[in-house]
Amino acid sequence: MARHAVLPPGPKGLPVVGNLFPFRNDPLAFSTAIQRRYGNLVAVKIMNSYVICGFSPEYVRYCLMEHPRSFRSIQSEGGNLRLLLGDGLLTSEGDFHRQQRRLVQPSFHRQRIDQYADTMVNYTQDTLCGWHAGEEVEMASQMQRLTLRIILKTMFNVDDMKQIDTLGAAFNTVINQAPHRFFWLRGPLANLVGRTTKDQDEQFTNGRTTLDTFVSTLIQQRRSNKQDQGDILSMLLAASDEGESLSDQQIRDQVMTLMAAGHETAQNSLCWTFYLLAQHPRVYEKLLAELRTVLQGRAPTMKDLAQLPYLEWVMNESWRIYPPAWRIGRRAIEDIELDGYRFPAGTIFLLHQWVTHHMPELWGDPENFRPERWDPAHQQKLPQGVYFPFGGGPRICIGMPFAQMEVRLLLATILQQYYPQIVPHQHVVPLPRVTLRPRDGMHMILQPVA
Numbered sequence: 001m002a003r004h005a006v007l008p009p010g011p012k013g014l015p016v017v018g019n020l021f022p023f024r025n026d027p028l029a030f031s032t033a034i035q036r037r038y039g040n041l042v043a044v045k046i047m048n049s050y051v052i053c054g055f056s057p058e059y060v061r062y063c064l065m066e067h068p069r070s071f072r073s074i075q076s077e078g079g080n081l082r083l084l085l086g087d088g089l090l091t092s093e094g095d096f097h098r099q100q101r102r103l104v105q106p107s108f109h110r111q112r113i114d115q116y117a118d119t120m121v122n123y124t125q126d127t128l129c130g131w132h133a134g135e136e137v138e139m140a141s142q143m144q145r146l147t148l149r150i151i152l153k154t155m156f157n158v159d160d161m162k163q164i165d166t167l168g169a170a171f172n173t174v175i176n177q178a179p180h181r182f183f184w185l186r187g188p189l190a191n192l193v194g195r196t197t198k199d200q201d202e203q204f205t206n207g208r209t210t211l212d213t214f215v216s217t218l219i220q221q222r223r224s225n226k227q228d229q230g231d232i233l234s235m236l237l238a239a240s241d242e243g244e245s246l247s248d249q250q251i252r253d254q255v256m257t258l259m260a261a262g263h264e265t266a267q268n269s270l271c272w273t274f275y276l277l278a279q280h281p282r283v284y285e286k287l288l289a290e291l292r293t294v295l296q297g298r299a300p301t302m303k304d305l306a307q308l309p310y311l312e313w314v315m316n317e318s319w320r321i322y323p324p325a326w327r328i329g330r331r332a333i334e335d336i337e338l339d340g341y342r343f344p345a346g347t348i349f350l351l352h353q354w355v356t357h358h359m360p361e362l363w364g365d366p367e368n369f370r371p372e373r374w375d376p377a378h379q380q381k382l383p384q385g386v387y388f389p390f391g392g393g394p395r396i397c398i399g400m401p402f403a404q405m406e407v408r409l410l411l412a413t414i415l416q417q418y419y420p421q422i423v424p425h426q427h428v429v430p431l432p433r434v435t436l437r438p439r440d441g442m443h444m445i446l447q448p449v450a
C-alpha cells in the first residue's frame with residue numbers, strides 16, 4: 001500500500017512483524033477483537049504490508065457483489081490450494097474462470113441435483129448400518145467418508161470404498177497443512193515466515209501424488225471407454241467451449257476442485273450441526289418432532305425437504321454460528337475508493353463470515369443457537385452481505401444447492417435413528433484452516449433414538 005495513503009484505524013502491533021502472530025495464531029479471536037475495538041473497516045499491519053478487514057455488510061456487498069471485477073481471489077495467487085487445484089473454478093480468474101463456470105454450471109441445476117438425493121440417502125443408510133447404539137465415533141472422519149463417497153458417486157460415478165480413506169487422508173494433509181503460510185503477502189520477510197519444513201513439503205507432495213494418480217486414472221479410464229455416463233466427468237470430457245476441447249490438465253483441475261470443495265465444507269457443516277444439537281436438546285426435540293410428523297420413520301426424499309422448514313432453519317443457524325468458509329480474501333486489481341479512503345491496486349481485503357455472523361449489532365444475541373430466528377414470520381429481512389456462508393456475487397458457491405440438499409437429507413436420515421452426544425470432557429476447538437474444522441476431531445457417542 002502506498003505510504004502517503006491515509007488508512008482506516010487498526011492495531012499497529014510489534015515493530016517489524018506488526019500483527020503477524022495474533023493474526024496467524026488465532027485469527028478468529030483476533031479478528032473479532034479488532035472489529036470490537038476499531039470498528040468495521042480496519043487496517044491490520046502485518047510485517048511491511050497492510051491488509052484491510054471489512055466487517056460490515058456494505059463491504060461484503062462492495063467486494064463480492066457490486067464490484068467483483070475490481071478484485072481477484074487470493075486463492076488464485078498461490079498456496080497449497082492453488083498447487084492442488086491448479087486452474088479449477090475456485091482458483092482461476094478472469095475470462096478463463098467465467099468460461100469454466102459456464103461449462104460446469106449445468107451440472108448444478110436444480111433438476112440435475114435432485115437426481116442425487118437417492119444416492120445421498122442410500123449412502124447415509126449404509127453408514128448407519130456400520131454404527132451401533134452406545135458406541136463412540138469420531139464424527140469428522142465419519143462425515144468425511146460419507147461426503148467424499150457421495151461426491152465421487154454423484155459427480156464422477158465412482159464408488160470405491162477401498163480408496164475413500166486414502167483419499168480423505170491425502171486431502172487432510174494437502175489442504176490443511178501449512179496453515180501459517182501467507183503466500184499472498186509479498187517480500188522477503190513474508191517468504192521467510194511462510195517457509196515450510198522439509199517434512200511438510202514431503203507430506204504435501206505425497207498427498208498430492210495420491211490424489212493426482214486417482215484423478216488421472218479416472219480420466220484415462222473414461223477416455224478409453226468413451227461411454228457417456230451422464231455425469232459431470234462425461235460432460236467435461238465431451239465439452240468443447242467455442243470449438244476447443246478441454247485439455248486433460250484442465251479436466252483434472254476441475255475434477256480435483258469439485259472433489260475437494262464438495263466434501264470438506266459439507267463434512268464440517270454436519271459435524272458442527274451435531275455439536276450444536278447435542279448442546280441444545282430442546283432444538284433437537286423440536287427437530288425430531290418435525291421429522292417424525294413428516295417422515296413417520298421412513299427415509300427422506302428430496303420432495304420432503306419443502307415440508308421440513310425447521311430443519312432448514314437449523315442448518316441456516318449452524319452455518320451462521322460455524323461458517324465452514326470462515327473468511328474470504330480478495331486483492332484489488334485497480335484503485336478502490338471506499339468510505340473516503342483510497343486503496344491502491346494490490347491492496348488485500350478480507351471479509352470475515354466468522355465476525356460478521358457474530359456481530360451483536362446485526363444479530364442481537366449472536367452467541368445463541370436459535371433456529372427460530374430464521375422463521376420468516378419473525379425474521380426481519382436480512383440486508384445482503386449480513387449472512388454469506390456461500391460467498392456472493394458471480395463467484396458464489398456453485399455447489400450451494402447441492403450442499404443445501406445434502407446436509408438436510410443426511411441429517412434427516414441420521415437424526416431419526418441417533419442423537420449423537422459429545423464425549424464428556426472433550427474440549428472442542430474450532431480450527432480455522434481452509435475451512436473451519438474441529439481441531440481434534442469430534443468424538444461423539446451414538447445415543448439411540450427411543
Ligand code: HEM
Nearest residue numbers: 089090261262265266324325389390391395397398399403
Ligand atoms: C456447506 C457447504 C459449502 C460451503 C459453506 C461452501 C462455501 C463456499 C464459498 C464461501 C465459496 C466462495 C469462495 C470465494 O468467493 O472466494 C465457494 C465456492 C465454491 N464452491 Fe462451495 N461451499 C460448500 C459446498 C460446496 C460443494 C458441495 C461444492 C461442489 C460440489 C462446492 C464447490 C465450490 C466451487 C467449485 C467454488 C468456486 C466457485 C467459483 O469461484 O466460481 N462447494 N464455496
